[in-house]
Amino acid sequence: MLNVRVISPSDRTDAALTLLHGDAGATLITVQRGAAVEPAGDLIECVVARESADDVLTALTELGITRRGSIALREVDTLLSEVAEEAVESAPAPTSDSVVWQELVAQTGEAATLTPSFLAFITIACLLAVVGVATDSAVTIVGAMVVGPEFGPLAATAVALVRKDFRLAAHSALALLVGFPFAMGIAWPATLLFDYWGWISPDSLDHLRNVDFIYKVGPFSMVVALLAGAAGMLAIMTPKSAALVGVFISVTTIPAAGFAVVAATMGEWHKAFMSIGQLAVNMVGIVAAGTIVLWLRPRHMVRGGSLDRLRRWWLSDNA
Known part of the structure; x- marks a missing residue:
């Protein structure tokens, strides 16, 4: 109640x-x-x-x-x-x-607002992803998934599509279109420093075992994104915070952005573009699933x- x-x-x-x-x-x-x-x-x-x-x-x-x-x-x-x-x-x-629509719109609207804290979280998450790729550490990649705040704008986009709320859609788009390039822009010089210090090399991307799933786009990429998007929207609506944490760990949005930065810096453009593809698949899948879940609820x-x-x-x- x-x-x-x-x-x-x-x-x-x-x-x-x-x-x-x-x-x-x-x-x-x-x-x-x-x-x-x-x-x-x-x-x-x-x-x-x-x-x-x-x-x-x-x-x-x-x-x-x-x-x-x-x-x-x-x-x-x-x-x-x-x-x-x-x-x-x-x-x-x-x-x-x-569904309490006023509550849902308020919550997602706040999460979709571009603020200094949003930029800080998404940048930290992207840097963690870079470290995870450099060290082939799945644990660090999971940390980047949890820290990343990108699910908020994605969920808000789904709400905006259902409610035809163009103001909320604009806020969500601004957060994503500014947040990801900003974080990747900060991660790029950090990757150059890691390369200069000898902490990472192009060969290291050829021997990944624990985090190679980030850039390998397959049929399960969309399946996971759809399931995560549906679970995330249900978690916000009910609300179930523990389930929402599980959603963060399921999708590879921030890790894909971090991997793209590392791959591009190392000249591995094929892997960089595959990472961007993984990022796009996950974002589209999350928004699509969230929209479907909302359409199935009383509006x-x-x-x-x-x-x-x-x-x-x-x-x-x-x-």
Whole structure:
């Protein structure tokens, strides 16, 4: 379940309470009149079953609360309440299978934003990949996979395609189109230094045993990307953080970028282009799988229920 905390303008509080009372999935509703100072208003808190959350949040947003107040969500890990259990049972489907679109858009949007920390993480991951290739160390390659932040923009791209959110799509594209070249640009002089110091040589790329999978594109490359993309999107939606870590370890996006830098620096252009191909296959597969998973989920709130009737009644009376 989700804890919903609303700062409501005073002239919207009664309507918000009516909407919450009209949804069977919302319970443990409390209100503190005049409790909010900035912005001024009332504080409303309640617990909402995940299946009902999308309808509730959409209804509250249509009341104009987000323009003059706020809505905050927090996952409830433990809740001892028979009343809350009844609310969960009243939801039309199992709560673990529901999608809270506002939450999903907010999470992926934040992960897709190009920030200094994003550039730092993707650069560190690419440098780790370079070291992993230079030392033929699968462990270091796995470390690069875990550190890499690229799944966020890829997941956001899938959300943007389903929601037709061009702003989110633009942010995701910017993060990927700037992040990867930036990281590879930093990794290139580092590779030159490793070559100058004698830590890596062209011959070393011919004797790889543990990390040669990075540049070898095969039918399983797309299969793994599709499975990882589907699992990653499900992990974000549910949410299951442990599963998401497994997704990071499954795909070879950052390692492929690092391998391409090393191969190009060593003059192994064939392997460099194969690495770029591996990178492209993984990115396309992740986005495609994430999009398919989202399309298979409910995308629109159910119209015609008591909550929808109450919302339409309020909007018609306050038009």
